[in-house]
Amino acid sequence: MLSELDISAIIITIKLALISTSILIVIGTPLAWWLSQTRVKFKVVFEAIIALPLILPPTVLGFYLLMTLGKNGPIGRLLESFGGSSIAFTFSGLVVGSVIYSLPFVVQPLQNSFASIGKQPMEVAATLGASKLDRFFTVAIPLARSGFITAAVLGFAHTVGEFGVVLMIGGNIPGETGVLSIAIYDHVEAMEYGQAHLLAGGLLITSFLMLIFVYLFNRHFSIMRGSEK
Amino acid sequence: MxxxxxxxxxxxxxxxxxxxxxxxxxxxxxxxxxxxxxxxxxxxxxxxxxxxxxxxxxxxxxxxxxxxxxxxxxxxxxxxxxxxxxxxxxxxxxxxxxxxxxxxxxxxxxGKLALWSSFNEYVDSDGQVLYTDDFRFLAIANPKIAPYGVASKETLTSMNLWQDMEEKLVRGENIAQTFQFAKSGNAKLGFVSYSQILSLNSSSEGSYWLVPQSMYQPxxxxxxxxxxxxxxxxxxxxxxxxxxxxxxxxxxxxxx
Incomplete structure (x- = not known):
């Protein structure tokens, strides 16, 4: 059955996914809104940057994080000059990595659903005297509800499925950075295929159920598509 | 045609x-x-x-x-x-x-095990640096799955350090990854393979202690x-x- 380490890996993974998803919703919402409204010339550049983690191997991201956080890297040096310590091998480090890694999975569904609202509801609200902020919170956000559900579930699921980034910057510390995907990898490496099956099968079923949930709530599942009416 | x-x-x-x-x-x-x-x-x-x-x-x-x-x-x-x-x-x-x-x-x-740091003149010739409190992280290969990790654990055990080191250990999935942790300086010390140190561009980079073979199983x-x-x-x-x-x-x- 599940060992103590396996259980700690599951807890760490859920904690990481919850915190990362919350941070992503907070920074992803204004970002997605801006992208859906702006007519700035270089919009595609920002969209491309946000989409990068979709196509980059996670090891690329992990490698650069490891380098920038290290003693010779810019962030490592900065932290050291302030007397702080590096965030490599810490839970906070994993949160930073996950936020970058799962960014497109949160921003893209939000952007799509903001774009699909169209101008009309916002203009009607404006003629009724609603302020800009008021319109955003009482019109845009409720109308983009399915986008938020998609974004949250995908951000969560994608963080749970993270491997390459954690492998590079985690250090597999039990109860701190030892996550589920690494635990599965270790079981396979250690030839404990039974325990690997248990965790991998559990993850497979959970991921499947999460996606079923998304599809049920959102029949226009549209992560990869552009703006959609 | x-x-x-x-x-x-x-x-x-x-x-x-x-x-x-x-x-x-x-x-x-x-x-x-x-x-x-x-x-x-x-x-x-x-x-x-x-x-x-x-x-x-x-x-x-x-x-x-x-x-x-x-x-x-x-x-x-x-x-x-x-x-x-x-x-x-x-x-x-x-x-x-x-x-x-x-x-x-x-x-x-x-395989030969070595304690390595990317910092010059940091590791002494007897590995006494392990007894100091001067480093936050010691990288080792995961003893559960990697042979060099097993040897690292045996070395630390024979130095009576295994119990106290728990807080400082970061585990690489293999010896190559462990080396990255130390090479990038994220971990100040790491147990790596001697062949990795030799394969560095300049072998004078950093400092190391070649662990005596008596301290771990071959x-x-x-x-x-x-x-x-x-x-x-x-x-x-x-x-x-x-x-x-x-x-x-x-x-x-x-x-x-």
Whole structure:
């Protein structure tokens, strides 16, 4: 059955996914809104940057994080000059990595659903005297509800499925950075295929159920598509 | 007329295909432990240079990876001809399978463990730095899955440090990753393989302590023949030759 380490890996993974998803919703919402409204010339550049983690191997991201956080890297040096310590091998480090890694999975569904609202509801609200902020919170956000559900579930699921980034910057510390995907990898490496099956099968079923949930709530599942009416 | 030209061209292409790939070329695939990969590349280069004048073209394909992963792949039918493991456990277990029981298993190198830091003049010649409180992280390979990790654990245990070190340990999934942790400076100290230190561009980079062999069980790296082929056998006997042993030794391993 599940060992103590396996259980700690599951807890760490859920904690990481919850915190990362919350941070992503907070920074992803204004970002997605801006992208859906702006007519700035270089919009595609920002969209491309946000989409990068979709196509980059996670090891690329992990490698650069490891380098920038290290003693010779810019962030490592900065932290050291302030007397702080590096965030490599810490839970906070994993949160930073996950936020970058799962960014497109949160921003893209939000952007799509903001774009699909169209101008009309916002203009009607404006003629009724609603302020800009008021319109955003009482019109845009409720109308983009399915986008938020998609974004949250995908951000969560994608963080749970993270491997390459954690492998590079985690250090597999039990109860701190030892996550589920690494635990599965270790079981396979250690030839404990039974325990690997248990965790991998559990993850497979959970991921499947999460996606079923998304599809049920959102029949226009549209992560990869552009703006959609 | 075009038809005739096309026919001739097709014939040439087909002929070349057979000529190059069929009759005169032998190919073997070798699954090699990532820690031994750089040394293996050198060995293959040397093997190719001494067999250059024979009639056949030898094509040796190297697949680098962790031995645990290779083991699982071999059990599930991966098309490898030879397996150079980082330990003796996995070749030993493969030998117990009927298919691979061909008496070919042997130790090709003994790994040497070193405590390394990317900081110059930091590690002393007795490893006493481990007793200080001057470092936040010590990187080791995961003892659960990596032979160098087991040796690191044994070393720390014999220094009476294993219990106290728990808070400072970060684990790499293999020795290559452990080296990255130390090389990038994210971990100030790391137990790595001596061959990794030798493969650095400048061997004077950082500082190290070569752990005495009395402090850990020998890291026996074993190989096994998975498929019967003349090229595979030739390569294995080359690995046992003095030339090959010299290369292995020069790369920071002890000889069995």
């Amino acid at each position: 075009w038809n005739a030209k096309l026919k001739a061209l097709t014939l040439i292409v087909v002929y070349q295909f057979f000529f190059l790939n069929g009759a005169l070329a032998d190919e073997i695939k070798i699954a090699v432990a990532s820690n031994f990969y750089p040394t293996m590349k050198e060995l293959v280069k040397h093997f190719e240079s001494i067999t250059l004048n024979s009639d056949t073209t030898n094509n040796i394909v190297l697949i680098s990876g962790s031995s645990g992963k290779h083991y699982a792949q071999i059990l599930n039918g991966a098309p490898f001809d030879l397996f150079f493991s980082a330990d003796k456990l996995r070749p030993n277990m493969l030998e117990k399978e009927e298919v691979f029981n061909n008496q070919s298993r042997f130790t090709y190198a003994l 890291i026996e790296q074993q190989a096994i023949l998975l498929k019967d082929s003349s090229l595979g056998k030739d390569f294995l006997s080359f690995i046992k030759s003095n030339e090959a042993l010299d290369i292995i030794k020069r790369n920071g391993y002890d000889l069995p």
